[in-house]
Amino acid sequence: MATLKVPVSASDHRQGSAHAKVTLVEFGDYECPYCGLAYWVVKKLQQHFRDDLLFVFRNFPLTTAHPHAMAAAVTAEYAGSRGFFWEAHDELYENQDRLGPPLFRAIALKHGLSDEELYLAMQDGTYVPKIKSDFNGGVRSGVNGTPAFYIDGLRYDGAPEFTEMSQMIELSLVRG
Amino acid sequence: MHTSELDDAKEKNDDLVQGPLSAGTVAPDFTLYATPDQQLSLRELKGNPAILAFYPADWTSVCGDQLTLYNQLLPTFREYGATLLGISVDSAWCHQAFAKDRNFHFSLLADFEPKGAVARQYGAYEPHLGVCKRALFVIDKEGVIAWSYISPMAINPGADGILDALDALANSSQSTPT
Numbered sequence A: 001m002a003t004l005k006v007p008v009s010a011s012d013h014r015q016g017s018a019h020a021k022v023t024l025v026e027f028g029d030y031e032c033p034y035c036g037l038a039y040w041v042v043k044k045l046q047q048h049f050r051d052d053l054l055f056v057f058r059n060f061p062l063t064t065a066h067p068h069a070m071a072a073a074v075t076a077e078y079a080g081s082r083g084f085f086w087e088a089h090d091e092l093y094e095n096q097d098r099l100g101p102p103l104f105r106a107i108a109l110k111h112g113l114s115d116e117e118l119y120l121a122m123q124d125g126t127y128v129p130k131i132k133s134d135f136n137g138g139v140r141s142g143v144n145g146t147p148a149f150y151i152d153g154l155r156y157d158g159a160p161e162f163t164e165m166s167q168m169i170e171l172s173l174v175r176g
Numbered sequence B: 001m002h003t004s005e006l007d008d009a010k011e012k013n014d015d016l017v018q019g020p021l022s023a024g025t026v027a028p029d030f031t032l033y034a035t036p037d038q039q040l041s042l043r044e045l046k047g048n049p050a051i052l053a054f055y056p057a058d059w060t061s062v063c064g065d066q067l068t069l070y071n072q073l074l075p076t077f078r079e080y081g082a083t084l085l086g087i088s089v090d091s092a093w094c095h096q097a098f099a100k101d102r103n104f105h106f107s108l109l110a111d112f113e114p115k116g117a118v119a120r121q122y123g124a125y126e127p128h129l130g131v132c133k134r135a136l137f138v139i140d141k142e143g144v145i146a147w148s149y150i151s152p153m154a155i156n157p158g159a160d161g162i163l164d165a166l167d168a169l170a171n172s173s174q175s176t177p178t
Helices: A033-052 A069-081 A085-094 A101-110 A115-124 A128-140 A162-175 B003-015 B066-072 B074-079 B092-102 B117-121 B160-175
Strands: A013-015 A022-028 A053-059 A148-151 A154-156 B031-035 B038-041 B050-054 B083-088 B107-110 B134-139 B145-151
Touching: A013 A085, A022 A033, A022 A162, A033 A053, A033 A085, A033 A162, A053 A069, A053 A128, A069 A085, A069 A101, A069 A115, A069 A128, A085 A101, A101 A115, A128 B160, A148 A162, B031 B092, B050 B066, B066 B074, B066 B083, B066 B092, B074 B083, B074 B160, B092 B107, B134 B160, B145 B160
Parallel strands: A022 A053, B050 B083, B083 B107
Antiparallel strands: A013 A053, A022 A148, A148 A154, B031 B038, B031 B107, B050 B134, B134 B145
8 A cells, every 4th residue: 555655744734733633645736626626625624623634735746737737836835935835725726727827926915925036936946846855755655646645644545525535534533 | 270270379378367577577579659650669778777558548537647647757767767658559540649638758659450469468458358457567778577567457556666666776787796
């Protein structure tokens, strides 16, 4: 069974209680429509499990298939460097049908960030090493497409839908 | 026994091959169409590793597709000097349309006529469905299979096994006295 080869650490984008009993890691691509659907499933899981669930998002942009995936990931990472990662992450998925420079710029401006800095970050590839590092760790962990989920380090091979995922999380909770 | 009967018997025997050709086996050479008017032979790749990815059919499921992942990993494969080849029983024309649609930058070989002949040689043919199995082979620079794996038809095997095999090849070539 595929396992997460890069452990969750302080360099990850984490959402939820540090004392959570179960960790859910997603490898996602902002332009992947299946990730767009899974985004709402994760939200529901977070509401359901509350402090029992720690959610971690890692980048897995399939740029040869999705032309906006890298720029979207850079936008989230840039916002993250200024303390707005999850806001940008949510706005990207919630506006997936209009990914592109105007949306990226609007997200930066909405949080009082500089669209010029974002543009420079895109030009300079400032966040590309971090994004590639997420990607490579995913490939080594057996990520075979997006979205890919790991529940307490074990790849979840079912469909990204609430009932099945919550059952697997429950199992992990029971195991402690 | 006539030649045709021999061929039939061989075909039946090949279909019974359970697993893929295993590590240490010399990779059977083949020549297949990479485009409607260009052929590619495995022996042309000698001197560098090759990755053969047999897969059931063009135009199968979209997001998280195995070949999309491999397409994304082409720069990584290149770091090992490795060439990736996709192989299925679809025709060169079908491959051409599929590769263009998905923006693939590696060759898709047509194991089209005689259908599945190369896949059979590698133990990577699914006779009941008439398609290739989802089989991976990493071949070393001498043309010997270094690693092979068959994934269940519905499960995308990802690329971790390929990268581990390429790592092992790179490490062994470093430790080999020159």
